[in-house]
Amino acid sequence: MTYPQSFVIDALVQYAIPLQIDNSQPARQTLLHRLRHIWTPDCRVLNHNGEELYRWEGYLPPAEFAPRMLFGFGIAYLREKRYDNAEKLFEDVLRRFSTAIAAPEAQYYLGVARYRRDPESDEMLEQWAQLRARYPGSEARVKQSFKELPEPAKRSSSA
Protein backbone atom coordinates (compact mmCIF):
# COMPACT_ATOMS: atom_id res chain seq x y z
CA MET A 1 0.00 0.00 0.00
CA THR A 2 2.79 2.42 0.83
CA TYR A 3 5.56 1.46 -1.58
CA PRO A 4 3.58 1.74 -4.85
CA GLN A 5 3.23 5.48 -4.24
CA SER A 6 5.61 7.23 -6.64
CA PHE A 7 6.66 9.93 -4.19
CA VAL A 8 7.70 7.22 -1.72
CA ILE A 9 9.64 5.32 -4.40
CA ASP A 10 11.38 8.46 -5.61
CA ALA A 11 12.50 9.41 -2.11
CA LEU A 12 13.68 5.91 -1.25
CA VAL A 13 15.79 5.19 -4.34
CA GLN A 14 17.29 8.68 -4.37
CA TYR A 15 19.05 8.09 -1.07
CA ALA A 16 19.18 4.37 -0.42
CA ILE A 17 19.50 0.83 -1.68
CA PRO A 18 16.22 -0.97 -0.87
CA LEU A 19 16.72 -4.25 1.01
CA GLN A 20 13.80 -6.43 2.02
CA ILE A 21 13.77 -9.43 4.36
CA ASP A 22 10.88 -11.84 4.81
CA ASN A 23 10.68 -12.67 8.53
CA SER A 24 8.83 -15.98 7.86
CA GLN A 25 11.83 -17.59 6.15
CA PRO A 26 13.80 -20.06 8.36
CA ALA A 27 17.08 -19.06 6.68
CA ARG A 28 16.61 -15.48 7.91
CA GLN A 29 16.14 -16.23 11.59
CA THR A 30 19.79 -15.86 12.57
CA LEU A 31 19.96 -12.44 10.96
CA LEU A 32 16.63 -11.42 12.49
CA HIS A 33 17.88 -12.46 15.94
CA ARG A 34 21.00 -10.36 15.42
CA LEU A 35 18.77 -7.42 14.44
CA ARG A 36 16.64 -7.94 17.57
CA HIS A 37 13.59 -7.97 15.30
CA ILE A 38 10.23 -8.04 17.15
CA TRP A 39 7.48 -6.62 14.89
CA THR A 40 6.58 -5.67 11.34
CA PRO A 41 6.90 -3.52 9.45
CA ASP A 42 10.39 -3.02 10.81
CA CYS A 43 12.22 -0.25 8.96
CA ARG A 44 15.90 0.55 9.42
CA VAL A 45 18.38 2.92 7.81
CA LEU A 46 21.89 1.48 7.63
CA ASN A 47 25.23 2.67 6.35
CA HIS A 48 27.30 0.60 3.93
CA ASN A 49 28.94 -1.20 6.87
CA GLY A 50 25.56 -2.48 8.02
CA GLU A 51 25.51 -0.18 11.06
CA GLU A 52 22.03 0.92 12.07
CA LEU A 53 21.59 4.68 12.02
CA TYR A 54 17.81 5.00 12.40
CA ARG A 55 14.84 2.72 12.89
CA TRP A 56 11.09 2.60 13.41
CA GLU A 57 8.41 -0.07 13.62
CA GLY A 58 4.73 -0.18 12.77
CA TYR A 59 2.54 0.83 9.88
CA LEU A 60 2.49 4.37 8.54
CA PRO A 61 0.30 5.53 5.63
CA PRO A 62 2.20 6.97 2.64
CA ALA A 63 1.76 10.59 3.70
CA GLU A 64 3.47 9.81 7.01
CA PHE A 65 5.84 7.12 5.74
CA ALA A 66 7.63 9.37 3.26
CA PRO A 67 8.47 12.14 5.75
CA ARG A 68 9.46 9.57 8.40
CA MET A 69 11.79 7.90 5.90
CA LEU A 70 13.29 11.21 4.75
CA PHE A 71 13.74 12.22 8.38
CA GLY A 72 15.45 8.88 9.00
CA PHE A 73 17.83 9.49 6.13
CA GLY A 74 18.55 12.91 7.63
CA ILE A 75 19.35 11.38 11.02
CA ALA A 76 21.58 8.82 9.29
CA TYR A 77 23.56 11.54 7.56
CA LEU A 78 23.74 13.53 10.81
CA ARG A 79 25.24 10.50 12.59
CA GLU A 80 27.70 10.17 9.70
CA LYS A 81 28.64 13.87 10.12
CA ARG A 82 27.39 14.66 6.61
CA TYR A 83 25.72 17.83 7.79
CA ASP A 84 24.85 19.31 4.41
CA ASN A 85 22.90 16.20 3.42
CA ALA A 86 21.22 16.04 6.82
CA GLU A 87 20.08 19.66 6.67
CA LYS A 88 18.78 19.28 3.15
CA LEU A 89 16.61 16.32 4.19
CA PHE A 90 15.23 18.00 7.31
CA GLU A 91 14.41 21.09 5.24
CA ASP A 92 12.72 18.88 2.64
CA VAL A 93 10.51 17.31 5.31
CA LEU A 94 9.53 20.74 6.64
CA ARG A 95 8.85 22.13 3.17
CA ARG A 96 6.85 19.21 1.72
CA PHE A 97 5.37 17.59 4.84
CA SER A 98 5.01 20.40 7.38
CA THR A 99 1.99 18.79 9.07
CA ALA A 100 3.47 15.29 9.28
CA ILE A 101 4.16 13.59 12.60
CA ALA A 102 7.90 13.69 11.76
CA ALA A 103 7.92 17.44 11.09
CA PRO A 104 8.59 18.71 14.64
CA GLU A 105 11.51 16.30 14.98
CA ALA A 106 12.85 17.50 11.63
CA GLN A 107 12.71 21.07 12.93
CA TYR A 108 14.48 20.04 16.15
CA TYR A 109 17.25 18.15 14.40
CA LEU A 110 17.70 20.84 11.79
CA GLY A 111 18.79 22.95 14.73
CA VAL A 112 21.07 20.16 15.96
CA ALA A 113 22.64 19.78 12.50
CA ARG A 114 23.29 23.51 12.27
CA TYR A 115 24.89 23.44 15.72
CA ARG A 116 27.05 20.44 14.88
CA ARG A 117 28.24 22.17 11.73
CA ASP A 118 29.02 25.44 13.53
CA PRO A 119 28.74 25.49 17.34
CA GLU A 120 29.51 29.23 17.41
CA SER A 121 26.47 30.29 15.38
CA ASP A 122 22.99 31.05 16.71
CA GLU A 123 21.31 28.96 14.06
CA MET A 124 20.30 26.18 16.43
CA LEU A 125 18.40 28.64 18.62
CA GLU A 126 16.82 30.21 15.56
CA GLN A 127 15.59 26.84 14.33
CA TRP A 128 14.36 25.99 17.82
CA ALA A 129 12.49 29.31 17.94
CA GLN A 130 10.65 28.19 14.82
CA LEU A 131 9.95 24.85 16.52
CA ARG A 132 8.44 26.68 19.47
CA ALA A 133 6.26 28.81 17.16
CA ARG A 134 5.17 26.12 14.69
CA TYR A 135 4.86 23.01 16.88
CA PRO A 136 4.16 24.22 20.43
CA GLY A 137 2.48 20.99 21.56
CA SER A 138 5.11 18.60 20.25
CA GLU A 139 7.51 16.36 22.14
CA ALA A 140 10.34 18.02 20.22
CA ARG A 141 9.27 21.37 21.67
CA VAL A 142 9.56 19.92 25.18
CA LYS A 143 13.05 18.60 24.36
CA GLN A 144 14.29 21.99 23.20
CA SER A 145 12.66 23.97 25.98
CA PHE A 146 15.82 23.91 28.12
CA LYS A 147 17.49 26.40 25.79
CA GLU A 148 15.77 29.06 23.77
CA LEU A 149 15.73 32.63 22.57
CA PRO A 150 13.47 35.05 24.48
CA GLU A 151 9.92 35.25 23.13
CA PRO A 152 9.46 38.24 20.83
CA ALA A 153 7.83 41.14 22.68
CA LYS A 154 4.12 41.37 21.87
CA ARG A 155 3.11 44.59 20.14
CA SER A 156 0.49 46.61 22.00
CA SER A 157 -2.52 47.49 19.86
CA SER A 158 -3.06 51.20 19.30
CA ALA A 159 -6.46 52.74 20.07
Place this chain on the structure above:
Amino acid sequence: MDGKAIVWESDWDAALERARSENKLVFLDVFNPH
Protein backbone atom coordinates in the same frame (compact mmCIF):
# COMPACT_ATOMS: atom_id res chain seq x y z
CA MET B 1 -0.14 3.63 -8.96
CA ASP B 2 1.82 4.89 -11.99
CA GLY B 3 3.72 1.73 -13.00
CA LYS B 4 6.80 2.40 -10.89
CA ALA B 5 8.05 -0.33 -8.63
CA ILE B 6 10.90 -0.73 -6.18
CA VAL B 7 13.47 -3.37 -7.09
CA TRP B 8 14.33 -4.87 -3.72
CA GLU B 9 17.62 -6.49 -2.88
CA SER B 10 17.28 -9.63 -0.78
CA ASP B 11 20.98 -10.25 -0.22
CA TRP B 12 22.41 -8.37 2.78
CA ASP B 13 26.02 -8.26 1.54
CA ALA B 14 25.01 -7.28 -1.99
CA ALA B 15 22.94 -4.40 -0.65
CA LEU B 16 25.83 -3.13 1.48
CA GLU B 17 28.23 -3.42 -1.46
CA ARG B 18 25.87 -1.49 -3.72
CA ALA B 19 25.50 1.17 -1.03
CA ARG B 20 29.28 1.48 -0.81
CA SER B 21 29.78 1.73 -4.58
CA GLU B 22 26.86 4.12 -5.12
CA ASN B 23 27.57 6.21 -2.00
CA LYS B 24 24.08 5.59 -0.62
CA LEU B 25 22.44 4.39 2.55
CA VAL B 26 20.57 1.12 2.88
CA PHE B 27 16.86 1.09 3.62
CA LEU B 28 15.95 -2.23 5.25
CA ASP B 29 12.33 -3.37 5.41
CA VAL B 30 11.65 -6.50 7.45
CA PHE B 31 8.16 -7.67 6.55
CA ASN B 32 5.74 -10.51 7.14
CA PRO B 33 4.10 -11.84 3.99
CA HIS B 34 0.95 -13.14 5.73
